Amino acid sequence: MVGVIKQYDVIVAGGGPAGLTAAREISKTGLKTLLIEKGIIGSAPRSWITWYDGLKKEGYADTAVNRIDTLTFSSFLGGKYDLKKSDSVIVNTKKMLLKMKKEALNSGVEVKEKEVYLSCRQKSGSVGIKTSKASYSGRYCVDATGWNSKKQRKLSGNMARNDHMGCYAVEMKLKESIKDTSKALIFDAAFPGKDYFWFLPYNKHDVLIGCFSFEKLDNKSGKRMKDSLNKYIKFLGVSGKRTNIISGNIPLMERKHFSSERIFFCGDSVSSPLPSSGFGLLRAMQEAKLLAKCINEGFETGKIEYEKHVIAVRYPGYELHYLAADILKNMNDAIFNKTVSQMKINSPMFIRSFLIGNDLSLKFAARALNAIFKTFTLQEIASMAIKRDYKEFLLRAARDYPKIEPKKIISTFSKLFMELNRTGLKE
Template sequence: MNNIKEVDVLVIGAGPAGSIAAREASKNGAKTLIIDKKSEIGTPKRCAEGIMDGVLERVGITPDERWIARHIDGARIVSPNNTSAWFTSENLETPATGIILERKVFDKHVTMDAIRNGAEVMIKTEALSMKKENNYFLVDINGFNSEITQIKANIVIGADGPEGHVGTWAGIKTKVPANEMESGIQYEMTNLKMEKNDTIEFYFGSVAPGGYAWIFPKGYDSANVGIDISSVKSTESALEYLNNFVKNNPATKDGQIVEINTGGNPLCGVFDQIITDNFMLVGDAAGCINPITGGGIDTALESGMIAGRVAAKAIKENNYSTQILQEYSDYVEEHIGKKFRKYINIRDFLYNLEDDDLNDYIEALNKANITTLSTKSLLKAAIKISPRKLLKLRKLL
């Protein structure tokens, strides 16, 4: 006989999106459970760990130095011929500051915050399958040190990341076309010689076909060094491109690797469908990943927060239909989905540029009087360089 645990809301995945969804659902009165198949929340990291100042405060998280690896002052954009455009407090009127997280600590912090607000957590617990029965879901699980084999939930929130299966189990199409999927690999390295160890760096062009390489400082001589490439535009593996980048970059060529992370990164934007009866997708699992940068911590937290609140509202009203969950889907469309569709056009233009064009654009950015660092301000500066080439992107400004 199955041992069944009954909850109002089941969250599958204890990343930032899942944990903040659980926090909001629980503190608003829903009996909430998070399960995660990993033995340790926050590992392995699938992220360069950067986030802009102000994001955490907007979702009710107070920054804590225990999980801040580095405070960041702006960005450096590097062309194929090594021309650099710097955007720091020295030349920006509006600061572009942020932090590099220690995700292994930060993710646990968000999960612990959910627990303090009433949520329950089961780690090393894998969801094996899920089926709809009447007005609830039954989820088969394999849990560590637990006799529970099934979870009965009125609402399931899928937060199992970009390669998750929960959405498919719920009948939602989440398959990403090959041309929208990036291959990524990242080293955490030390003994680096960065020109500025408080500035994130982006490298574009043939060094990373259809993507970019990055250096995100985590200390005075340590950083996340990684690369995302398009599988349809590259001739070598992501590993080979990253190794070439590390070998030839003055900052990294003498560094040592202390951690390796790999994975795919979907850049298709928010999926057309992210809800169905009794079910919502959040964070990376919903496609809430910036199509230009591949970043997604901010949108993971934002989507998770709203999903948790809508789930709690649905529980109170004893109505788990698509109609009541539409409030969450509408929010994501308005605040994330619309913007990301514009970003896809920008990404396609940027990642199809030849090295010579990138050299010209980044040289011009270096000379431009840009006072605020944003996608919009960078595009405006680029349009002045080559109005004809960027004519299609003008309407996005």
């Protein structure tokens, strides 16, 4: 019947891991749930690297295509760090997403593909959703549309060029097989300049080789990254047929809006900037489960305390990762070389936890801060234009976790801001 707007309890926009997880968990309790996806779930060529134990715990161990023992960080200036016994795996994205879609359908989720989510308007007691094909109404909306979420951008503001990490990668079928598929290059500064590279083996013949830079991927930067990637492939001495191109952007700015009245954000639409989507896969799924739990528990009363719960758990880690993003996006060759060389002062478990983002506690954040100050001088940090004032974060750390020597850290930050002022940079 023309003009009839279908009613749902919850409408989820976005058919990635976060959206599918949230929709499945919400629908399990009997809430009428709709999931909208702009494309075909599992069709986009894309691969993730994550941790096997977490993947197994979530029930997706069968989607792993290759186990990686050693992750290597390397600089052309000589710095190198091997994270051994990493327990990381390459994930078959298509297989994983199709399995998640099946689980969502089995739990009662109505899935609509090839339907673009256009807007969400909040009304009294409901939200109105407009797509490229229809209009819907729901009590609540979950925005899992990813880093380019229109609503999140409206709330958080537009991002500058260096508030992005642009990525350009190719999947290749190699002419000659790889001898050891248990080793991967994860952060390789092979040449002077702003581009970094990775090399991930799926098996002996199929690999993913990529280039990333701390600036927005657009036509201009994309051409440079493509040229850099070709140079890197030649540098590696490999050749073969390029079967897929994977490109996109990851946000490196604060996106602290977990909700806006009846709209809730999860996945890359609200994720902390580091780690990137691959290593952050499990974290995104866990936060989607937390959101679903909050919606299920507060649906009838209208008191959904998602923001309260997620901030209580994640706040220190988010602040830590914003600091790390500030450092990374302003890093030069010498600083990166020093970073890689100094990674050995930390335990492998610490590096692993930082990459996966599974420990965002005050205790872990304090350890990371101490590691940062052991690695860099104040002048080096100032040269990377660290302009954000982390005073609130540090004061909270002082109150909630006194063992981290907060006075010493706050004093160090005060000296840092003095150095910033001395060098002409503003806080």
